[in-house]
Amino acid sequence: MASFQQLPSGNWRVLIRAKGHKTISSTFSSEKLAKAFAKEKGRQLEEIKATGRMAAPKGSTVGHYIDDYLDYIQPGRTLQRSALFIYKALKDRFGKIGIERLSKSHLDAFIDARKKEGVQGQTIAGDLSLLSTVLRYCYDVKHLDVDPDMSDKARKSLKTSHKLRIKSREVECVPTQLEIDAIIGVFATKKRQQIDMPKVIRFGLYTSMRQSEICRIRIEDLSHENKTVIIRDRKHPDEKMGNDETVPLLPSAWEVVENFIGTRTSGPIFPYNPKSVSVAFSRARAEAGVARPVRFHDLRHKAITDFFGIGLSVPQVALMSGHRDWQTLKRYTHIKASDVHAAYNSLNIKQQDAKNLNEQMAWLLEQVGELRAAQA
Missing domain, CATH: 1.10.150 (DNA polymerase; domain 1)
Incomplete structure (x- = not known):
């Protein structure tokens, strides 16, 4: 199982080969140490063979x-x-x-x-x-x-025996349009600002993308025909790599992209460091006098809430935001009671409009029928 070799340096190398295990190789200053190591390793391998487990070496921490x-x-x-x-x-x-x-x-x-x-x-x-x-x-x-x-x-056991919340706090700080306008307005006075924050902010509001995703998407991954972009290695609870996802860019987001890239044909659409984007946003918030601790990530909350507000379904919003289940996605929605009433009223109006249109079409067909009968 074990073989020993004295090296030109005077040290001793031990090789241990065992079926079903990788070859173990180590070098020692003396033959005695090499043999002691081989004996201990042999014992451990025998223990694994007998029980599938072995005791940790003495003193290992x-x-x-x-x-x-x-x-x-x-x-x-x-x-x-x-x-x-x-x-x-x-x-x-x-x-x-x-x-x-x-x-x-x-x-x-x-x-x-x-x-x-x-x-x-x-x-x-x-x-x-x-x-x-x-x-x-x-x-x-x-x-x-x-x-x-x-x-x-x-x-x-954190939630039960220790009574700790193991989920991050549900952020309720959804920015208002007035707060967003105030923050964007700060950048109008910053002539030397290297990051085009107004466009980045609007793109975040129109897509619900994370700032890391915004700064990572590339021009090569745009589809001008389908108005989509591929987000490479999108955040996923299980898959860390290879989780590419094609997401649609709604008209407002597509307009921002076209205006921003101009004649460029390759590279990141927004070639910025995501941490710099976050810092610039927070500083502008302070300068704008926005009292609430609005973060760039909170734009994602507003975007998802707006998506539901315009009538997108849960699967459609999940595709936009990259969420895998409703339990996670609902933390990012901030629908109020008034929103439900507004949606219901809007639906009633649409249904009433459709009913009136059907009645008008029926009346028109009736009139056409009477006119044809009179001409006959």
Whole structure:
């Protein structure tokens, strides 16, 4: 199973081959250390063969396996800085605890501490979700005798045992037209503003796209015939890549696009950094004297509400916004009682108009029939 080789440097290399497992290779300063390593690895492989699981090596900690997991995934995947920051925080919190000693009580204490810090349930759930990936890695890849679902169980218990909301707050700060006009008006005085914020804001209102999507869509993905654009890798709860979606651009949005791209034939339609768009919007809001904490993302709430207001169905609005289910989409709708009355009255008017038109057509046909009879 194990073979040893002394290298020209004087070190010893050990190779361990076992059926059903990747070849294990490591180098040591002495033959004694190499043989001790091979013996321990052989024991672990035998334990896996017998039980499917093995005990973690003595002294191995949660911090060790967080680093191990990051080394395992990094060659083919680049993590966002926010995720790396959370993994570092998890190491600070759990790093010195033995991986096999990690228990529900540790996670409960972590949740309580985060709650006292004023952290929202959704953020705590996100922290636990990343810890869960490490435990799952330990179980599936390293074959350790750990509970891979421990962190997931703690995350799912947030709403009940800890009485924390695990969904982000439902934002009620839907911008009014007066607020939007005031914010857009600020940019009229900014002659050196590099981002054409008025057009970006209007495009957001006409499409309900996220600012990251607005800054990512490309001229090459426009269909002038169908008045559509492809959003590449659109946000999806399960699929991170390859989730391309073709969405329609309504006349107002299409007009903004045509005016903005001019004679350009390639590249981003709006070649801006989405973070810069958000910062510019927030600064203009402050300068405009808008008291409410309206964010650029809140334009999405208004857009979706407006889509329902003009009579689009749930599937049609979901296509525009990229939502996968009504439970999520309804958080972005802000229909008032007066909107229901207005829609009902509008429907009645349309039905009455159709009835009157039918009556007029029947009368006209009757008159034509009488005229033909008289001529005969």
